[in-house]
Amino acid sequence: MNSAVDSDAVVAPDRLRLVTQNFRELQGLRWVLFGVTFAIFNLSLPWSAQRSWVLIPIILPMGIIAKYLDRYYERRFGRIETSPEPEMWRLVRALMAGLPVAGVIVGATLTRHIVHPDPKRIALSSLLMWVSIFCYVFSSRLQLLSLRKRYLVPIFVVGTIVVLYPMLGSIDSAMFSLWKELIAGLIPLSMIIVGLCDHVVLLRLMPKPASEDDNDEQI
Amino acid sequence: MTNKSKPIPSPNRMVHEPARLAILTVLSSCASADFVFLQGVTQLSKGNLSVQLTNLETAGLVVITKEIIDKKMRTTVRLTDRGGSEIEEYWRTMDAIRASMADRKRAPERRRRTSLTPEPAV
Numbered sequence A: 001m002n003s004a005v006d007s008d009a010v011v012a013p014d015r016l017r018l019v020t021q022n023f024r025e026l027q028g029l030r031w032v033l034f035g036v037t038f039a040i041f042n043l044s045l046p047w048s049a050q051r052s053w054v055l056i057p058i059i060l061p062m063g064i065i066a067k068y069l070d071r072y073y074e075r076r077f078g079r080i081e082t083s084p085e086p087e088m089w090r091l092v093r094a095l096m097a098g099l100p101v102a103g104v105i106v107g108a109t110l111t112r113h114i115v116h117p118d119p120k121r122i123a124l125s126s127l128l129m130w131v132s133i134f135c136y137v138f139s140s141r142l143q144l145l146s147l148r149k150r151y152l153v154p155i156f157v158v159g160t161i162v163v164l165y166p167m168l169g170s171i172d173s174a175m176f177s178l179w180k181e182l183i184a185g186l187i188p189l190s191m192i193i194v195g196l197c198d199h200v201v202l203l204r205l206m207p208k209p210a211s212e213d214d215n216d217e218q219i
Numbered sequence B: 001m002t003n004k005s006k007p008i009p010s011p012n013r014m015v016h017e018p019a020r021l022a023i024l025t026v027l028s029s030c031a032s033a034d035f036v037f038l039q040g041v042t043q044l045s046k047g048n049l050s051v052q053l054t055n056l057e058t059a060g061l062v063v064i065t066k067e068i069i070d071k072k073m074r075t076t077v078r079l080t081d082r083g084g085s086e087i088e089e090y091w092r093t094m095d096a097i098r099a100s101m102a103d104r105k106r107a108p109e110r111r112r113r114t115s116l117t118p119e120p121a122v
Helices: A013-021 A029-043 A052-077 A087-111 A119-140 A142-163 A173-205 B018-028 B035-042 B046-058 B081-116
Strands: B032-034 B062-069 B072-079
Touching: A013 A142, A013 A173, A013 B018, A013 B035, A029 A052, A029 A173, A052 B035, A087 A119, A119 A142, A119 A173, A142 A173, B018 B032, B018 B035, B018 B046, B018 B062, B018 B072, B018 B081, B032 B035, B035 B046, B035 B072, B046 B062, B072 B081
Parallel strands: none
Antiparallel strands: B032 B072, B062 B072
């Protein structure tokens, strides 16, 4: 995408506004880190349930990497201070953030105290969690939907098919165990893929300027 | 409405230049931005961005602040109140120009249609 502005160029105000207003949202490597942490946390669950110190070597490096990511984004893309949002829009955003939380709580409540788990019931509660998380991701930044739909829609469709797999027919216990593992990894994996794709979008919207001899800012 | 009845408004030359317009558009979408972000999003060279920012500061449309963080200079730019109103005014003017041009395009069509309409019998 060649978006250079010189004296004869045409300014694309919509692109400039889109990048500026969604700059923080497009810093996808944070989602990748969150997804990796989530995945490692899931994998370590059998050990960490008994020995909680197991979580320390997981959380500590992630904190260091998060700090490094902040520095990376600041050096590569710069920094902005966002304009304060209207009170109403902040309230709507807070309510939308509650949607995945409510979905996870309701889903977990539906599957709690099940001695003999019914795959279809678990599939329904998982679907509730999956859809509520995706509704939040889809609607949190509507301006970005035109750019994100290329990867969000396929991920949503594939994820929904995986979640609904037990509804398609009866599954044996081995397949059910495999399906549960897939479900556990679905959200972290989606975070990683969406994060990487968001990062690629940001790189394409803000390509690195041609290198110049001096590294100091002029003026 | 004829071509002569409504003059086409002219935009502010200080804002209309593409590089300065890009900078002002970015700054109007945030509270402040640093030099690196402005360069990345506008794809201007350091020299050009620097010159345009100085021009905008001289015109009183932006405020530039410099601070040294980790032994490196950080230049932060924000829009002044005047800068904010100038960019808003610029887009209003451009909308008016667009509307005016569309009106001028439609005028001959309207005239042609009027001439083709048969006069009512008396």
